[in-house]
Amino acid sequence: MTQNTVAAPSGSTSKDSAPVLDREETISRDELEALQLSRLQHTVAYAYDRVPLYKRKFDDAGVHPTDLKELSDLGKFPYTTKEDLRLEYPFGMFAVPQDQVARIHASSGTTGRPTVVGYTKNDLATWATLVARSFRASGVRPGMKVHNAYGYGLFTGGLGAHAGAEALGCTVIPISGGQTERQIQLIQDFKPDAILATPTYLLTIADAMAHQGIDPTSTSLKYAVLGAEPWTEEMRHELEVTMNIKASDIYGLSEVMGPGVAGEAVETQDGCHIWEDHFRPEIIDPFDPSRGESSVLGDGEPGELVFTSLTKEALPIIRYRTKDLTRLLPGTARPAHRRMGRITGRSDDMIILRGVNLFPSQIEEIALRIPELSPHFQLELTRPEGKRMDSLTVRIERRESVSAESSTTAARTLREQIKIHVGSSCVVEVVDPGSLERSNGKLRRIYDLRPKG
Numbered sequence: 001m002t003q004n005t006v007a008a009p010s011g012s013t014s015k016d017s018a019p020v021l022d023r024e025e026t027i028s029r030d031e032l033e034a035l036q037l038s039r040l041q042h043t044v045a046y047a048y049d050r051v052p053l054y055k056r057k058f059d060d061a062g063v064h065p066t067d068l069k070e071l072s073d074l075g076k077f078p079y080t081t082k083e084d085l086r087l088e089y090p091f092g093m094f095a096v097p098q099d100q101v102a103r104i105h106a107s108s109g110t111t112g113r114p115t116v117v118g119y120t121k122n123d124l125a126t127w128a129t130l131v132a133r134s135f136r137a138s139g140v141r142p143g144m145k146v147h148n149a150y151g152y153g154l155f156t157g158g159l160g161a162h163a164g165a166e167a168l169g170c171t172v173i174p175i176s177g178g179q180t181e182r183q184i185q186l187i188q189d190f191k192p193d194a195i196l197a198t199p200t201y202l203l204t205i206a207d208a209m210a211h212q213g214i215d216p217t218s219t220s221l222k223y224a225v226l227g228a229e230p231w232t233e234e235m236r237h238e239l240e241v242t243m244n245i246k247a248s249d250i251y252g253l254s255e256v257m258g259p260g261v262a263g264e265a266v267e268t269q270d271g272c273h274i275w276e277d278h279f280r281p282e283i284i285d286p287f288d289p290s291r292g293e294s295s296v297l298g299d300g301e302p303g304e305l306v307f308t309s310l311t312k313e314a315l316p317i318i319r320y321r322t323k324d325l326t327r328l329l330p331g332t333a334r335p336a337h338r339r340m341g342r343i344t345g346r347s348d349d350m351i352i353l354r355g356v357n358l359f360p361s362q363i364e365e366i367a368l369r370i371p372e373l374s375p376h377f378q379l380e381l382t383r384p385e386g387k388r389m390d391s392l393t394v395r396i397e398r399r400e401s402v403s404a405e406s407s408t409t410a411a412r413t414l415r416e417q418i419k420i421h422v423g424s425s426c427v428v429e430v431v432d433p434g435s436l437e438r439s440n441g442k443l444r445r446i447y448d449l450r451p452k453g
């Protein structure tokens with residue numbers, strides 16, 4: 001599908017000049033919705049004709065692509081889940097012959113078969129355009145040096161960010177994740193303007209710098225574009241102050257494309273704009289998704305994010321249930337493109353503790369408001385022997401400057417605040433700085449040691 005991009009050719013704009021936006025970033029909502037409708041009608045027909053799973057699912061649900069007459073008709077179509085992709089492993093979801101698939105990515109598959117996704121040449125071009133658009137919104141400009149610490153490989157983060165930064169006209173440093181000492185060395189020697197990483201990995205880098213006696217505020221870095229895991233406003237503040245940077249959010253998932261499904265504008269820092277010329281978002285009730293159209297919630301209402309691709313060729317995706325919990329908000333910096341609120345968590349990552357729902361991001365938010373405590377924490381769930389009740393232990397490092405003795409009050413405060421704001425009782429253990437595992441990419445926060453079944 002053609003890109004109507006009016007971005008300046010690389011090298012022709014200086015780092016400080018006003019950005020040239022894609023035409024679709026500035027169109028009106030009406031024009032955008034008209035574009036969505038025609039692309040959506042094409043996509044559902046294309047998926048129905050070319051992917052047996054969609055034909056089967058549409059037929060079973062008694063809907064046909066010709067039923068899609070207006071945008072709200074999308075609610076009549078069945079959802080697609082990660083399980084569908086797993087069942088069609090490896091290439092059953094592909095809508096083009098293999099010789100037209102230019103790239104394959106896959107999820108790590110920690111819980112069963114990996115999910116495999118494919119891209120045609122046009123898909124790769126669209127992806128690069130949208131990542132470039134996201135980076136530009138976050139303050140990155142042509143000519144800047146960009147340190148890419150997202151992992152390269154089957155994970156979409158590394159190569160997706162790489163292609164986007166190149167398309168924007170940046171100089172890319174493809175360091176990938178890990179080898180933190182080397183990362184620090186290259187940040188000092190190459191003097192990048194921007195860094196791309198998960199928020200917890202940037203924290204690892206900042207922490208390691210401080211340990212080496214390097215002031216993390218003294219580097220050349222001015223911008224960070226962070227995503228691939230949930231993070232909070234408190235974490236943004238922590239990273240911005242620790243590293244003297246502007247940190248913006250970037251969202252995406254491999255099943256829908258990879259990074260760059262949505263990106264945040266640095267001047268407003270008010271959530272990611274979903275690039276609605278390529279994806280149609282919906283919010284549904286995650287616990288009652290069976291009610292068809294009526295389960296689609298209104299803008300502003302919290303629920304599960306669902307995406308339909310509008311231009312994808314190799315892997316068209318219809319009403320994909322992301323399991324990410326958020327809400328849709330009106331566009332601001334890019335008025336036609338709605339924003340998504342911060343992801344509170346994934347519906348499958350929700351801890352249910354004695355009837356109370358809890359997400360790691362809630363603990364992050366509360367802990368980072370207590371000055372003695374660091375952002376390094378883990379949650380451990382156990383069922384003590386002979387007890388029927390589950391128990392939550394929050395293990396969190398105190399800050400370097402705080403003594404073990406003076407952290408007892410902080411532990412009590414955290415326990416009380418969790419009780420007040422989340423409603424659960426828990427055990428808080430404040431541990432020594434550096435004693436918890438550091439992130440290399442997506443950080444695992446929850447250790448569920450409860451007996452299975």
Ligand code: DLL
Pocket residue numbers: 107150155156157158226227228229230231249250251252253254255258259260322324343346
């Ligand atoms: O994490 C793609 C990506 C790479 C996004 C680099 C941003 C930057 P997956 O490995 O398929 O793809 O994981 C997708 O990660 O459903 C969310 O649960 C979570 N996630 C991604 N971005 C954010 C974000 C990449 N900004 C899953 N905030 C998604 C919160 C995020 N969660």
